[in-house]
Amino acid sequence: MKAKWITPVVTALDKDGHVDVEGNKSIYDFLIENGMDGILLFGSIGEFFAVPIEEKKALIREAIRHIDHRVTVYVGTCHMEFETCVELSNYALEQGADGVMVISPYYFSLPESAILNFYRTLAERVHGPLLLYNFPDRTGHDLTPDMIYKLVSEHENIVGIKDTVATMGHTRAIIQKVKTEYPDFMVYSGFDEFFGHNVLSGGDGCVAGLSNFAPEVASGYAKAARQDDLKAMTEYQQKIDSLMAIYDVAPQFIPTIKKAMVVRGVNMEPVCAMPLLPSTEAETEEIQKILHKAGLVEK
Incomplete structure (x- = not known):
């Protein structure tokens, strides 16, 4: 099976809320050394919505240099001001990113014609691979399989999608609709627990957040899938199912993921941008219980 697990990596911030470049480099090394197939900078978990453009550019430049082709690097380049989205996308590609990922415009519930126009114009202006990002719970609208097919058939540089549904x-409908004719189009799930279903249905894996603190579990699952080892896949699926409880610890899952990384010994500050609140003591205790049950930390 084709199978990759891409980490939508957190963005390490210092105590003043600015991007910690060296701290982020340590996180990338942690993920790569534990077998991850790729890294997505500035996805939702990467708090793309809260980082100033110049700090984004600085981290994109330093991250790509530091990772140095050891794994695939995608960059989330969404910005509600269209020209800034284009500028940041081309900047990331010029720095050596393997592709950029852009969520559809949020806040307004847009008609299909507006969404298609957005991505068509973006594909024409971006000088390299572009991945779509579908997250209806955050945007108020859906990228349907038919819409995705239209975009892929019109633009060769639209090469994949993260489907967070x-x-x-x-996601299965996207695989059947698009990959039948365009088999190289990459279809990733945005939820960790769908990894196995995705690749068994002919998809490409997932771009999902548990791998920030459990990269050895995620990479082990992807390796088992590539080896068609269904027994190992079953074992990894059950571990992932157990770890999904992390998302229920608090309404805000980004602080929870950062705290889980600290509990696991990753050298970083669990600081999040406003308006996200840090994990409480009670939430930290729950995180420790979940990680212990999964065999990732001792009591």
Whole structure:
């Protein structure tokens, strides 16, 4: 099976809320050394919405240099001001990113014509691989399989999608609609627990957040899938299912993921940008219980 697990990596911030370049480099090394297939900078978990453009550019430049082709690097370049989105996308590609990922415009619930126009114009202006990012719970609208097919058939540089939808049937429909004719189009799930279903249905894996603190579990699952080892896949699926409880610890999952990384010994500050609040003592205790149950930390 084709199978990759890409980490939508957190963005390490210092105590003043600015990007900690050296701290982020340590995180990248932690992920790569534990077998991850790729890294996505400035996805949702990377708090793309809260980092100033110049700090984004600085980290993109330093991250790509530091990773140095050891794994695939995608960059989330969404910005609600369209020209800035184009500028940041081309900047990331010029620095050596393997592709850019852009969520559809949020806040307004847009008609299909507006969404298609957005991505068509973006694909024409971006000088390299572009991945779509579908997250209806955050945008208020859905990228349907038919819409995705239209975009892929019109633009060779639209090369993949992250489909963050809680119904695997939606992602399966994209696989069946698009990959039948465009087999190289990459279809990733945005939920960790759908990894196995995704690759068994002919998809490419997932771009999902548990790998920030459990990279050896995620990379082990991807390796088992590539080896068609269904027994090992079953074992990894059950471990992932257990770890999914992390998302229920608090309404804000980014602080929870950062705290889980600290609990696991990653050298970073669990600082998040406003308005996200740090994990409480009670939440930290719950995180420790989940990680212990999964065999990732001792009591």
